[in-house]
Amino acid sequence: MSAVYKWCGLAKAVKVGLLAATTAGGWSSVTLAAQVPAQQHSTVRSFDIAAGSLTEVLSRFASAAGAAISFDARDTDGLHSPGIKGTFGVSEGFARILGGSGLQAEPQANGTFVLRAVPATGSALELGATTVNAQVLGATTENSGSYTTGAVTIGKGEHSLKETPQSVTVMTRKMLDDQNLNTIDQVMEKTPGITVYDSTMGGKYFYSRGFRMSGQYQYDGVPLDMGNLYVQADSFSSDMAYYDRVEVLRGAAGMMKGSGGTAGGVNFVRKRGLAVAHTDITLSGGSWDNYRGQVDTGGPLNASGSLRGRAVIAEQSRHYFVDDASRKDQVYYGALDLDVSPDTTLGLGIAYEDVDANPCWGGLPRYKDRSDLKLSRSTCLDPSWNTWRSKRTTVFSDLTHQLNDDWKLKVASVYTKNTQAIKYAFASGAVTPGTNTTGMLGSLYDYDQVDYGLDAYIDGKFAAFGQQHELVLGMNASRANKDDFYSVAFLPQRQDVFNPDKSIPEPDDSYFIENSSRGGPVKSVTKQKGVYSTLRLKLADPLTVVVGGRVSWYSSDTDYDFLNAVPSQHSSTRETGQVTPFAGVLLDLNDNLTAYASYSDIFTPQGNYRSEDGSALKPLVGQSYELGIKGAWFDGRLNSAFNLFRTIQKDQAQTDYNSSCPSSDGYCYVNAGKVRAQGFEAEISGEVIERLQLLAGYTYTQTKTLDDIDTTLNGAAFNSYVPRHVLRMWGEYALTGALERFTLGAGVNAQSDNYRVSPSSGEKISQSGYAIWNGRIGYRIDDTWSVALNGNNLFDKRYYTTIGTETFGNYYGEPRNFMVSLKASF
Template structure:
């Protein structure tokens, strides 16, 4: 049976489709509008009565989806219309109720109209009022703080069906709070602690452990962010992402080698078939200005080629003196339907950062007491420079093999170059002197990452029940070419009267006076085969079992210019098995209890013991027991869990040894630590018009065994607070104030501390709460305006606690951002 695609502009598609349905007799008709990108949008509909063909066409066009059908199926069927607010799937279901027809979704995001399994009569329904919302994995245009499905674990499963802790930062959440960088996203994510690095960027901690390099892009694992340059973060702008999925707990199934903390999946925006453009202009405190254009639409008459383009630029200063940054982001994407069952996706992103940063934080007095400097104090010279360019190329192919099985193959390539030269204050301060030393650094950093992931996902019947199987393979390669040098400058800095004009040393100075540094070249390769089986043991009981077999190799060549020595280190892990198991019990239609186990390994072969042998991998296990719920057709999700994580055989420095390494010491496998606690989270529409994301985490860490026996029984990670609360809600007002929305939230935590390595004293920050707010106003169907305020009560606190020498960072003072947005 041939298919007729309606030509012409989208605004005319429905009218032409209806004419074709009546004029072409038995020819199949395709009413064209946007496919998958708009399927999860929730809109209000007011469709007048008429023929079923006409009602379907008007609904498809308004909803932004495509539906194909044979005109003979709808011949003679009438509908008085549809009125209400709902998602696509429910809308089709209501319109087709009693007609004997059903709208079947296809792999490329379109729908096809087919006879239902049970016979029905002609459609003679009254006007329907609906307030439903059927959410999917894509969060754009959903207007929700939750999601209908997550993709971090291959395939699509609801949060309730996922036997681990996952938080999704949706597009609405990112927009409402102006979260434009990975650091800002993680700072607002429940259960995550963010810690500033003295070399720029931030470290992320979950359940007491550092999240290191556990990143996915559209499900493809990469080793980005696990090296010292920019810590665990990087110049990743959120402009071209639909959502961020954050997993807490061991994430070994994601890529094999990794930590017990969790993982992050960035899911990008896709090509659009319904023309839509968003323009956003923002301006705020400390000369913070941002402009963003996001546009997309069909590139051919049939809508089988869909495009997307995003351009963003931000220029800003900071609350600290003389620090500034400029970001440029360019992104383009295409989605091409090669057939009704096969879609090819392509994308490319380029990001440029040009900054004069203030890094290193502030020192303290020699007795660890606070200098009580002004929050705007920056002790760095004005010549600090950070240049970063990143190019990322995405591709994927999705093929619906049949009604039950699908194939997805995806790849990511990214290249990052960074040139950094900076100095910061380093050294404790004597009260009568008031000065500190200056530590300078120079970096020339290049890294190229490749990643590939391919899997088949399908359902099969056995023992009278339906089960699910995922079988796949992924691989990654990271190549780093780096040169760095660290040296103390001859000048000292007055902390109470900083000199911004300390002379910039020539590059040769860093080489001649280097305390550590040199060229570092490394290649890390990972590959693995994985499989997950979801067995339906009984109607309410599902058993999930999976495993990954991993191969890992790493080779590093380092030259130490301060000692004139060099070192080659390599590590290989072959056939390392990473198991996962989970059990889900449906207590009723809303609640599911679950238990899960997962483990990880982290290769440490680059560390050498005194006899020259490579260290064994760090290993860990994570146990979780909890209950999850969803209500209102998935528009509200909740979870509560108890967790315990054990980690052992971490590489620890043997200070009684001597080895050719960057610090001159050898290492040993030692130590066993435990983290345990509980988490509670709620996300989505709590009551009508109120969207909420709230999460509370209690974490207790303990050192069970350490090479330094005096640490046994002490907190393993004291700068991860025991109590962390992340809360944000947005309420759309009704009645005469229906154009207004009001948002508010708080980031709160209990005290945290570090023990000074020099004096043994605690350097602490007492518990604090930072309140934020937002007021939005919809001018008309095109224009809207919003005002965001952060740290509304101007709380003075340290967001990161360092040592007497450096690393103490103030949190942002009170600040505001005004945004104007046009959507058409």
Template sequence: MSRTTRSRMTSTGFGLAMTLAMTPYVQAQEWTLNIPAQPLAQALQTLGQQTNLQIIYSPESIQNLRSSALNGRYQEDDSLGALLKGTGIRHQRDGNTVTLLAPATGNAMELAPTSINGQRLGATTEGSNSYTTGAVTIGKGEHSLKETPQSVTVITRKMLDDQNLNTIEQVMEKTPGITVYDSPMGGKYFYSRGFRMTGQYQYDGVPLDIGSSYVQADAFSSDMAIYDRVEVLRGAAGMMKGAGGTAGGVNFVRKRGQDTPHTQLSLSAGTWDNYRGQVDTGGPLNDAGTIRGRAVVTQQTRQYFYDVGERRDQIYYGALDFDLSDYTTLGLGMAYEDIDATPCWGGLPRYADGSDLKLSRSTCLNTAWNNQRSKRATYFGDLKHEFNDNWALKVAGVYSKNTQDMEYAFPSGSVPVGATSSSTLMIGSIFDYDQVDYGLDAYVDGKFNAFGQEHELIVGANASRSHKDDFFAVALLPQTQNVLNPNHHLPQPDESFYLPNATRGGPVDMRIKQYGAYSMARLKLADPLTFVLGSRVSWYKSETDSVSFWRGEGTPISSEAKETGQVTPFAALLFDINDNLTVYTSYADIFTPQGNYKTITGSTLKPLIGQSYELGIKGEWFDGRLNSSFNLFRTIQKDEAQDDPACPDSTCSLNSGKVRAQGFEAEVSGEVIDRLQLLAGYTYTQTKVLEDADVSQDGVSYNSYVPRHLLRVWGDYALSGPLERVTVGAGVNAQSGNYRVSPTSNNNVTQAGFAVWNGRIGYRIDDTWSVALNGNNLFDKRYYATVGTEGFGNFYGEPRNFVMSVKADF
């Protein structure tokens, strides 16, 4: 028996002129549908999600039947007939309830019917054909966006597919409110509301400690092929894990075993020899459908717009879901990823005064023997048990092992103003890195009645451990690089060269343990008023043992950071103006241990504290198919470790820093009008140093390379009539100027504001095959995606490029 799905709706919402978009639904004489030919059960599920129908049927009676494809506008009474054409199945309709009839007798189907309630989207976004979702799980349990008193953006499966977002870096570049910053040492950092995301990452709701400060940027190479959606929270996320930064958190939600058989083949080819192939298949593995499976295999090889860069990815994923009973489900999964790349790290330098060298965008100053080899194996498991209609238990665990071996060289040094040739020192490095992470999360979520109202309570605990064991060495190479005429074939040193000549390096063994207990109550004070109160108590310990090498001489170093019983509260108040709009205000805080820093007296520093305040309005429109939001935010971060000017050898610190970020955000996601899916977000962020050990820094921008204005827009429109097989997409990433102050010369390295336009056109050939052409940076805007210093760290954005993709659904 197929499992009954009940969905709850999400929403983000500001209600600016939304009544204009309501008209097509209020007068709903027709439906706009986009349902490919597929197994009938899956097509009925999709029809329910795209309409307001509740469909009742017997799974056994439609087994092995396939639907016809629907694409365009259909009269309400004609849509089911068109979908069921050729199957022999008939139907009866009573209002919004439809009962399917067996072909032989015309009697209503029996045998434990499945009910599809199509009025709401669910948390799972795959197959919804939507840029929004019915529920988010990043904050424990499932709640609509309108019920979530913090800012959350969900990048759905349709958004991932429409824009060919295959890596987490690409996802974050398209997410409203997120700034992506290239790390000179490889990978990318993510910034939200002026602060860098550190440590606040979840896999299926399980928090993990991913990466130390110099590895974290490259820790999220995971391919998006294995995920259903990515949930991004902006603001302090102390309830998620405890220790972390004030920027926010990310939850990666994986694909699961499917109720109905379905296979998708996809091939793509793009600029710079970018080739990708993928097989995604799944379905029930027994007659009862109580065991469901999923398998994804992805291969990609590509070069880049710059010299010498190339990369090969292999991704393998498998998942099984078991219905142990009508109330208990066990899910298991495994993902393996293998990356072999020749990266171009370090970026480009500038002139000594910070001005642009205006080098060709194809310029890479690295050597051709640069190499990165990364392997990651991740294992997932979760168990969900429903005690009754109101109370449920979920236990989930994740284990991940990552190994990385790297060897690279890049130049570091500015170019004299007006020079026609410039020899710059080359920094070489070897890096051998192993990390094991595992986490466990368990909570009970339930509803209860008291004082004439229904309330909700979540009580749980989680724990995570991380062990990082690495060896690295950094040394100046004997050769120099001519920045204006680079040589990619400089001699590759033997590994024995590094330690005797290392200016930095050595073995590092780091162990992090974190665990805590949390609870959250959603108390209905009155019909329109909900008070949310939560708290987490955390225990944290990190231990680091290392040997710091300087030209062959090693110095053992040990440090420890520990926090016991650290409390991070959360509070919010929500007021329902009407069925569509909710006003809310919330407070959250978080801490970052700093016990590895010592004061002048030898005592450890207090943890850094981050506090987030938010006031906003959220909306849920058209049965949750459109969400909108507007909020004002302010984040205070204080007690940051800074050098103590009274310390004679600059080896001691003090808690003295205090900074502020504030601004506002607006976002719309979902179907704004008939046939148009949209994700659009605007963010205004202002950062300021309030207190600093160096008083000359008071009042300056805390993070000048986070742009003050940030716009992310992407829309996809399905044409109708003779062009009903065609979809057209377009979008823009725009931002105001940003800059970085050089730490050595105080020169500003700047990038003026820019806008990058992207587009897509898709065509459905028949019920099985479809093609699409994506174009990125259509007007070939020349810009720096990341600004660094005069010496290195400046990265160009991608020039104009195209990707052609072909898909087949069976």
């Protein structure tokens, strides 16, 4: 069978066909044929081919590309391919389709290709380096060996970093593994442009561009209201073992879920079933009895490869550099991906996480004059009975259907349930010289939250006016149910800061109820839903305009029952038909550089905050502007970005410390006037030179209060927690020659000074700037086994990660520590 086509403007006709030849003795040969000159192999074209069997995907690609490839059908029998989407040359397209299959497409002198097994000659390291250098990166990052990605999915569909008119950093699987980043806190601490601030209740607050990232999370693109609660601040107990990557957006995130806030968002993308059987086993041990074991295995579950599975089990047991603190994590994850048809794939996954900890929370106090107590870094002023139990179950599902060559439908949902039981006390109160004691504040929590999320959209291309354009139409919705009981009470004992008593008696639960300063049952239901659309118009070959918007509906109902004789309260918030626009323009300066500009609206409901008169606060609103230039080299294996940003925000909820309200912290809130944040960011990620992977980002941020109800604050820094200068950098180099089995990694986290203003005295409590250096040495023993030594804070810098007040909240950074990891891959 044959047909005649014109391809890529060639004047001559070429013969395209599927020549399936003989079948004899169980042996078959397949040739997917179209005679194309060899020089055309590098010609770049756009492809969008759905997942399917490897034979089928090769056939579709060869036909679309006008390429000829011959192979033994036994080599592809039972193998699956994730398909291909994006702009590639013919050779690059074959490389991506065959990635991880153990096969490669060898170009022939006559312009055709032959499918052969990847040669087994040479050392494993030499093969690994060759694979990375020849690889065309996609959105999935595991086994890419790269610190960058070919596509991001925090928006809808897949687009390269250069095609995305906002600032996005991707923490790839290799980056997470190389630095032993196992929690969301650790990931954010190493992400360019992000500042992490410790909560006294064990969680972490994340800041971007001067503003707090309040619960802006996605699972596989499905937005949820995770975090953003006093029990866990902006973080939560999620292990990174079953994620492929973490995509971090800086800047307004209104297109994510409408009430998107100012600072950005985070998308956790999970691991999927594997088309080729593979297993990783990792054992680690390090300072302060820190031990971790992890098994990650997967592969095809039927002969055709249409059903693929994945299982991850991880367990970690550790102590900390502070006295008597410990934590044990257990993680179980399973996933199935089924090709229901050549055009339809169903994905299912479930994760269970269990945390059992004896934490040291609250940080350290200071002297009344705000000077440092200069305590040992191992000092913990908490009693030994502190307890934190957290259990989380998460269920994932998604369905992807290729409607035709140009249009795709995706529907995804997430369900997660988190229960936490917490009982703890920490030192609270400024220290008077000579007495050397401080008070003790205790808390009791019984916390349950259930979150549901759904996202559905169609993404497609259409031709008009001689150009190809893209349209996304979708809707998403989320629901968060919280059922909480908490109580905060001062204990009768005092703590000696220089000779802490770990055996302070544990009060009965009834003590917290009878002596509560604030607390009680809190129940709330928060619902969000919206419709959205994004249109990418190719106005000319170098010029693309992106316009989008979301119409959002938001409701929140909360019931408070208080223990301290305060009447019960009900708060309700409704926002209807709120429009959040987005616009961007991209101009290709040449093959490698693209200039861009973007604008986003900001809208975040704040009705659950109450002013002193009991009324709900107005929504936070504002505008975000960004102007920059992005670059991509070596087929996208190296990406760079530089941008200027400015954000204007109005009416953010701020604590009124001169008030008293029945809230989680006992204070009322006010809409805080007008604030400006501006600065610039520079980032580079990927293969800078051969064998060197690098992620480096520098951020300059300036915040300023333009108009505030307290006029003395006008002109002052709005957020003093965020340093003006932040540098995050990590690189790894694979040695050559006689040392080819070794890899060397090194990095630094550096920042300028920051400070906190004391709520009692109004004076600054400052932290000088610092730089923390880390390193890694890796050694590949053979094709299966490798070992690595990680060292953190190599120069043993003494510093505070977080500056608190005179009363509490001052946290030391970790002293020098090491971790040895042994890994088997087969």
